[in-house]
Amino acid sequence: MAVYSYLATDLNGKQKKGMENAESQHQLIEILREQNLFPTKIEVVQEKKETVKYRYKTAQLSIFCRQLSAMLYSGINLVRALHILMTQEENKRAKGVLLDIYEELQRGRSFTETLELKEGVFPELFVGMMAAGEASGNLDMIVDRVADHYAKENRLKNTVKKAMTYPMVLGVLMVVIVLAMFTFILPMFIGMYPEGDDLPGLSGVMMGISDFMITRWYVMLIVVVGGVIGIRALMRVPAVRLMWDKFKVTVPKIGKLVKIIYTARFGRTMANLFASGMQMVECIEKSVGTLNNKYLSLRFEEVLNDVKKGEPLSVAITKIDIFDGMFTSSIYIGEESGRLDEILVKAADFYDEEADTAVSKLTSMIEPVMIIVMGGMVALILASIFPLMYGSFEGMAT
Helix, strand or coil: EEEEEEEEEEECCCEEEEEEECCHHHHHHHEEEEEEECEEEEEEEECCCCCCCCCCCHHHHHHHHHHHHHHCCCCCCCCHHHHHHHHHHCCHHHHHHHHHHHHHHHHCHHHHHHHHHCCCCHHHHCCCCCCHHHCCCCHHHHHHHHHHHHHHHHHHHHHHHHHHHHHHHHHHHHHHHHHHHHHHHHHHCCCCCCCCCCHHHHHHHHHHHHHHHHCCHHHHHHHHHHHHHHHHCCCCCHHHHHHHHHHHHHCCHHHHHHHHHHHHHHHHHHHHHCCCCCCCHHHHHHHHHCCCHHHHHHHHHHHHHHCCCCCCCHHHHHHHCCCCCHHHHHHHHHHCCCHHHHHHHHHHHHHHHHHHHHHHHHHHHHHHHHHHHHHHHHHHHHHHHHHHHHHHHHHHHC
16 A cells, blocks of 8 residues: 555645555545545655554453553653554564554554554454544543453453363373374284184274274375364355354353353443443444354344334343343343443453353363263273283183
């Protein structure tokens, strides 16, 4: 994207100078015409340069917002604060992003417009909150609120990762044990069995699997890799993704725990957006977007339509039966008291703790299932080994 300087006239014949980013002169002319400006002179100020490809992670956003908020509260203006953050940034790609933002601000663009140009670098929620902060004149307060939001979001992600560590280690161990049994242990016992005798039923089946894994290992590798690629491709199909997202929240027991995690995320996001001064409809749209669940997004279309018609959020959200009854009651109390933002914050804090408990419960459900599966596989292999051992003893006796 190049930077152009232009001289244009408006509908009243007045001349106006300015600078604008555009992919080409043709695009620049279209942008100016939308503003009822007609260019008479266009010059390239800066040639096109490669867009910085980078996406801020949750932890980085939390730190970035915390540092930016501290400087804004201390009286440092936005441009100067971003320059300080840019000079201190060690990641080259992140530094490039901040440099681009700093340069755009110096050219006269607003912070929100600059962030919108960096499509994919920052989450939509972050951009929306910054827009609300600039519009209300409370950017320092909004940035601080966003820092809290991403700090809690990052804490929940770390809780999930920590909780899933043991099941993942157990899963890897299970795969290693099964592979070792089939490729090393079973072939050792088959050599002890008398030649010419037919293998017992289960032992024959297991030895067939063992031979296949040893001689046709590449086929299994292709199947596994193909399965992973196939599943990822299927998840990009809207109908399949919708079915999977619906399954996550409707499956017995597990679905209830997943809903608690979604409630915590929705409530926290909704509280921050509403407190920043956003309209209710926009708050709902952006809050649901953070859940990354197609099924919930589809159900919330009903909520949005009802709210647009003037129905209270507490009534509209009860109809879809997604969130916990206590959460919808909290929304009702907030609407009646006129303190919806405060009530949502307290509800979000409560469900943050509940989400941690839900994650622990989910992992406690996964662990015994994996242990049972691993034990079953080992039992099958042992059941196929014992006949081979007895057969070898009989062969030695004769």
